[in-house]
Amino acid sequence: MALVDQSPAETxxxxxxxxxxxxxxxxxxxxRSEARALGLPSDTVLKAVVLRIGDDFAIGVVPAxxxxxxxxxxxxxxxxxxxxxxxxxxxxxxPGSELGALPPIPGVLGVQAFVDPTVFEPDxxxxxxxxxxxxxxxxxxxxxxxxxxxxxxxxxxxxxSGPWGFDGEGVDFG
Numbered sequence: 001m002a003l004v005d006q007s008p009a010e011t012x013x014x015x016x017x018x019x020x021x022x023x024x025x026x027x028x029x030x031x032r033s034e035a036r037a038l039g040l041p042s043d044t045v046l047k048a049v050v051l052r053i054g055d056d057f058a059i060g061v062v063p064a065x066x067x068x069x070x071x072x073x074x075x076x077x078x079x080x081x082x083x084x085x086x087x088x089x090x091x092x093x094x095p096g097s098e099l100g101a102l103p104p105i106p107g108v109l110g111v112q113a114f115v116d117p118t119v120f121e122p123d124x125x126x127x128x129x130x131x132x133x134x135x136x137x138x139x140x141x142x143x144x145x146x147x148x149x150x151x152x153x154x155x156x157x158x159x160x161s162g163p164w165g166f167d168g169e170g171v172d173f174g
Contacts, residue, residue: 007129008096009103009136013143020138027132029100031064034135038126041065046119046127046140048104050085050094053077057085057093061104061115063125066155073114076152101128103136106148113149120151
């Protein structure tokens with residue numbers, strides 16, 4: 001039996017002595033599908049939304065149940081040049097993670113994070129570990145302690161009440 005390599009997120013959390021559990025699941029390409037695969041409410045599953053702020057990269061960390069508000073991030077970052085990163089930019093900058101499975105930990109990715117305060121409401125959250133078939137469950141308070149992160153309101157509640165019951169699949173970048 002071959003041993004599966006640890007993800008950089010697992011190694012990082014272990015090195016910081018942060019308690020976590022691994023949760024394998026069916027392939028998930030978005031945070032909402034990850035929540036379904038894990039059988040968890042979407043407000044307890046985090047996504048990392050990759051941003052470009054000028055020439056730099058950053059992440060917005062939000063629950064799967066919420067939508068990132070770019071103008072709020074621009075105000076907090078004090079830079080009007082905030083936009084979503086393209087898939088090509090994400091794959092080029094973060095080659096060690098699968099698309100849609102970036103761990104929302106700034107120290108793992110080497111970027112600044114903007115974290116919505118709703119992230120800290122649950123005692124434990126789940127998030128991608130860099131692979132589409134495995135998540136990590138940990139305390140958000142522990143995982144963001146000492147990180148390069150600004151905590152501020154950067155989201156709005158996602159409106160999933162469209163006439164066709166569209167839940168945002170295929171549009172969620174986290």
